[in-house]
């Protein structure tokens with residue numbers, strides 16, 4: 150690990166000033182950053198600890214939504230009674246991530262910014278465009294079992310590891326950001342993450358010196374909410390494929406639906422194709438299968454991860470069926 154200096158920020162303004170210094174970066178829970186520093190993939194010269202800033206509250210909003218402070222622990226957010234009852238898909242996604250100890254430490258803001266778990270990204274002896282732009286992608290032609298099947302590019306086929314971000318995508322959350330001039334902006338989560346293109350090292354819309362201060366949830370959607378995660382072991386493992394589904398029905402018909410996939414792309418993957426194939430159709434397995442085919446129409450396997458295409462279809466069908474059951478029990 151490279152030497153670095155450390156300070157604990159006591160107020161937001163001071164934290165933003167401190168991070169403007171060359172080589173400085175924020176640290177909160179550090180559950181991903183410290184690993185990256187030990188491997189010298191990230192080499193900050195100064196850490197600004199923002200974990201004690203007063204940004205951990207979960208607050209009601211006038212429109213009926215909820216504001217999750219960026220420093221709220223993942224475990225606290227998942228256990229909040231308002232999140233559990235109004236946004237169960239978010240609680241399900243949060244508790245499926247990492248381990249209890251990590252969820253106690255990891256912040257909401259840090260969860261959004263965690264880096265890919267592509268093994269080649271963490272192994273500096275080989276090329277990786279995300280770690281070292283222009284050095285190639287070792288996963289293409291390598292062991293790419295966990296890699297992307299949608300939205301990938303020849304520059305990078307990594308996936309985004311967050312479960313929480315997949316649920317937030319289905320919930321149409323916004324990310325609240327604050328810059329050094331104290332200007333606040335909100336970005337829809339769908340626009341916050343980027344596809345790799347030819348700059349896979351730039352993963353989000355976060356600007357230099359900006360801080361994530363909150364995640365803003367709109368009023369809770371109607372409909373059954375389910376997050377389903379498929380992985381190699383039942384705990385402490387990243388998704389091979391996951392699906393967040395929010396389904397509203399009118400009688401036997403699907404009237405409104407939102408679908409987002411995890412584990413399949415460089416960002417949480419909202420599937421407009423699946424949603425179009427479901428809306429106005431009967432809530433039946435035949436409809437779910439049509440939606441699954443539509444969602445994976447442009448999917449591309451890279452060899453070891455070919456199985457993900459079928460896995461994603463089946464996971465979507467199962468998740469939709471469960472979400473409809475939840476919705477029908479609710480009404």
Ligand code: SF4
Pocket residue numbers: 265267268269270276277278279280285286287288289296304305306307349
């Ligand atoms: Fe690097 Fe992306 Fe290729 Fe993995 S998939 S080796 S992160 S460029």
